[in-house]
Amino acid sequence: MDMKQFIQEMPKAELHLHIEGTVSPKRVLELADRNGVNIEFKSEKELLDAQDYGTPPLENFLKYHYMCSDVLRTGRDIFEITQDYLEKCVIENTRHVELSFDPQGHLERGIEFGELIDALNKARKDSPVSTQLVMCMNRDRTLESALEMLKLAEDYKDDIVGLGLDSVEEGNPPVKFQEYYDRGRELGFKLTAHCDCDQNNAVEHARQCIHDLGVHRIDHGVHVMDDPQLIEDVKERGITLTMCPTWRLGDPGPRRIPAIRKMLEMNVPACLNTDDPEEFASRYMSNMLSVVQEQGEFSAEEMTQFMRNAFVGSWIPDARRGAYLKELNAHLNTFKYKSDTS
Numbered sequence: 001m002d003m004k005q006f007i008q009e010m011p012k013a014e015l016h017l018h019i020e021g022t023v024s025p026k027r028v029l030e031l032a033d034r035n036g037v038n039i040e041f042k043s044e045k046e047l048l049d050a051q052d053y054g055t056p057p058l059e060n061f062l063k064y065h066y067m068c069s070d071v072l073r074t075g076r077d078i079f080e081i082t083q084d085y086l087e088k089c090v091i092e093n094t095r096h097v098e099l100s101f102d103p104q105g106h107l108e109r110g111i112e113f114g115e116l117i118d119a120l121n122k123a124r125k126d127s128p129v130s131t132q133l134v135m136c137m138n139r140d141r142t143l144e145s146a147l148e149m150l151k152l153a154e155d156y157k158d159d160i161v162g163l164g165l166d167s168v169e170e171g172n173p174p175v176k177f178q179e180y181y182d183r184g185r186e187l188g189f190k191l192t193a194h195c196d197c198d199q200n201n202a203v204e205h206a207r208q209c210i211h212d213l214g215v216h217r218i219d220h221g222v223h224v225m226d227d228p229q230l231i232e233d234v235k236e237r238g239i240t241l242t243m244c245p246t247w248r249l250g251d252p253g254p255r256r257i258p259a260i261r262k263m264l265e266m267n268v269p270a271c272l273n274t275d276d277p278e279e280f281a282s283r284y285m286s287n288m289l290s291v292v293q294e295q296g297e298f299s300a301e302e303m304t305q306f307m308r309n310a311f312v313g314s315w316i317p318d319a320r321r322g323a324y325l326k327e328l329n330a331h332l333n334t335f336k337y338k339s340d341t342s
């Protein structure tokens, strides 16, 4: 068994995945046509070419991302893209996904909250992949809007396991959403928040997430590594960093490899995720992990440790976690055995 096959066949969990970032260019065009939405790109090639986000990268990426979300207009659309993504998970050998969705944009486009959750659930129910939902607020919107969404989510507590925060970080510090997080904790939701890379006040924002919001996970969170106290805090509290070493079209390869290596060496619980697989050149889990492994020269044990961190950081019952971890260890042992005897 070579390393590529080892990674392909590894039982996987993904904790940082936006369902809106899984719409393929082909699907974007189909849905734009079906829903009568006028988009600036007219072919799959034009859409793929536009994935070279250039400068400023985050702003250009978000523009592309929201254009792709804009074609989603009905529960049927949400069902179909979720079904597409879960079919990919089967191929990737991804066993468990904590799947983020951004309700605010969908509601604005006319999908009702219940219709949105029903569509996600319908696709989830039909799939062999285990999934849980994480509801993300766009941080450039208001606290009032977030509280409104939380009120709607209360009726779907069996479906939505956690609450998150994403989109434009600049000018929108985590503490803007203190009340949303406090209320979410009272209601029993698990908590996460994006701490994006290279943002102003990135270290302070990570501190706010850990100490003020009291998150259980951080999405990205590379700048935790800039502050020895925060490193200690995440280790002590068992806060998993859901890193996404994705790369854009035109990039030489995965970003953040030195930081990820450092996390591993310092026993910071970090796992590797695809974020928006149809919008980055890194695409889906096996491809992303294989290239990270190759360029970072990570061993099979080290790749297994990242995946162990994902299962440990997931919000599933301990018995299931134990079963996944056992399977993961067995996969590593098989690889080692085959390598020794070949």
Ligand SMILES: [Zn+2]
Binding pocket: 016, 018, 166, 194, 219, 275
């Ligand atoms: Zn994300």
